[in-house]
Amino acid sequence: MAGGRRQVSRRRFLGYSGAGAAAVMLGTGAWQDTEASAHVRGYPFTLGVASGDPLPDGVVLWTRLAVDPLAPDGRGGMPNKQVPVQYQVAEDERFRRVVRSGTAFATPELGHSVHPEISGLRPDREYWYRFRVGRELSPAGRTRTAPAPGTMTQSLRFAVASCQSYEAGFYTTLQHLAQEDLDLVVHLGDYIYEESYVPEPILHDGTPMPDYLRTECFDLDRYRLQYALYKSDPHLQAAHAMCPWLTTFDDHEVENDWLGPRSEADDEPDQDPAVFAQRKADAFQAMYENLPLRHTQMPSGPSIRIHRRIGYGTLADFTMLDSRQYRSERGRDNPDATMLGGAQRDWLVDGFSSSEATWQVIGNQQPMAQLDRDPDPEKISYYGVWDNYNVEREHVLTQAHERGVDNLVVVTGDRHNNYFMELKADYADPDSPVIGTEIVGTSLASGRDGADMLPIGEVYLAENPHMKFCNFQRGYNVVTLTPDTMRSDYRVVPYISQPGAPISTRASFVVEDGVPGGVSA
Structure with missing residues (x-):
């Protein structure tokens, strides 16, 4: 069956810059092109497949063509011409019952990525998808649509993940995540790191990392190459192919500790703000090219709309935040200091009133609960937290x-x-009511092997009575929602410096409907 694309008007694309409106529309399949296209020599699906932002009637699919993914120029060994990419969506993993098919066009302007937005599917059910270029067929991915509005599904199982520095260690956590039975992965940022924070990084095949992959990312081609490095790992590919992802970003997709229009380098003399604006534009475009994002997340220069809501019937609403673009300089008790910016903050608060979901889940980058890290009477927190x-x-x-x-x-x-x-x-008032629950998840790889407990953990638990658990290993969370409970399982591995570590559940907590805070399970 042909079609399955949402109708997108040309007017919707007028605000795009950089890659251009035509490239975006061709990449989604909203526009078709009869011009001559390039023939691809070699296997083009070296970076895998993915899906994301599920709706009740569809999802966005993704792949990026690269016959030589780590080519030093960041262009994946692809010709400087567009390539037609066919896609299929089926009700079975053998593709005997294909329900949607079509063609999107991978253009050099968007790094030869495609983002077909599929509609007309049934709510709350599994589908399989794949791509074809010429005679080459991609791996198949599994995805799942969201429940229909107004319906209560009995269970939703999703992972919470973030911080996957490639150089920090092997992607053992992602290997295990890909084997979980999940409906969704919520990835909260630091999908890539803009530079290596490890003295002697290696590739995940055990060989030394080439010098050209050790340089810091500053322009579009180098950001593209960094995504290709990360996405070349088979465990990350498998995790993407297992279920749809819902993503936002933190700082390292652009630069360490940036906020608003300010670069980390702005403290140095003679810094031109236009230089950082261009760097953000390149970083955001590379992020769009390499993740399963809808056209509404295509950046316009140095700006991108990443905060958004995804509903799962009346069981859950997911609200993904952007705590970087609109953030001001910090000021603990300054009424003008903002993490979100006024417009996003009002949008978030208005959603509290409009949501009919049992569970309101907010995807957030830095800890929201108080995090006093010093035993002295004065409250001392980390730089970036709420x-x-x-x-x-x-x-x-x-x-x-x-x-x-x-x-x-x-x-x-x-x-x-x-x-x-x-x-x-x-938090200054011991009688202040418990309003909600925060699950802070550890990194997938960043921070090397970690440890079950560190001395600072004892300080955390002593100085923050609202903290019920802390741990310093690598891993991810698996959260299971039902109409009556939320369960959070902290899944950890003992090391990532070598492959093959086992996974275990370090702790579990259960929150009952209407009783925020939770108890150990």
Whole structure:
């Protein structure tokens, strides 16, 4: 069956710059092109396949063609011409019952990536998809649509993941994640790192990393190459092919610790803001090219709309935040200091009132609960956390409470640690009610092997009574939602410096409907 594309008007694309409107539309399959296309010599699906942002009637599919994925120029050994890419969506993994098919065009302007947006599927069911270029066939991926609006599904199982520095170790955690039975992966950022933070990095085949892959990313071709390096790992490919992903970004997709228009280098003399703006534009375009994002996430220059909501019937709403583009300089009790920016903050708060879901899940980058890291009486927090935007945090959590959010769950990345914490509007008041639950997930790879417990963990637990658990190993969370409970399983491995580590559940917590905070399972 042909078709399955959402109708997208030309007007919707007028704001795009960089890659251009035509390339975006050709890549989604919304426009067709009869011009001559290039013939590809070699196997083009070396970076795998993926799907994302599921809706009740469809998903966005993704692949990026690269016959030589680590070619030093970042262009994957592809010709400087467009390539037609056929896709199929089927009800069975043998593709005997194909329900949607069509053609998208991989253009050099978008790194030969395609993002066909499929519609007309049934809600809350599995599908399989694949791509074809000439005689070459991609691996098959499995995806799943969201439940229909207004319907209550009995279970939703998703992983919380973040921080996957390629150089830090082997992707053993992703190998195990790919074997979980999941409906969704929520990835909270640091999908790539803009430079190596390891003295002598190696490739995951055990060979030394070439010098050209050790340089810092500053332009589009180098960011493309970094994504190709990460996505060349078979375990990351398998995790993407296992189920749809819902993604946002943190800092390292662009540069360490950037915020708003400010680069980390802006403290140095003679820095031109236009240089960082161009770097952001290149980084955001490379991110779009390499993830299963819809055309609405295509950046316009140095700006991108990544905050969005995805509904799962009346069981759950997922609200993905952007805590980088609109963030101001920190100021703990400054009413003007903002993590989200006024427009995004209002959008978030308005969603508390409009949601009919039992569980409201917020995808967040830095810990929202208080995180005092010093035993002295003065509260001392880390640089990037919500403690440094205390007034805005109090406003957001108070609004959630006043607007009747019974089951607020914040899932957080960035820290390379596991925490389970209670959310309160006012941590200075011991009688302040528990408003929600925060699950801070550790890194997939960043931070090397880690440890079960470090001395700072004892400080955390002593100085933050709302923290019920902390751990410093690598891994991910598996969260299971039902109409009555949320269960969070902290899945960890003992090492990643060598392949083959086993996976285990280090701790589990259960939150009952209407009783935020949770208890150990």
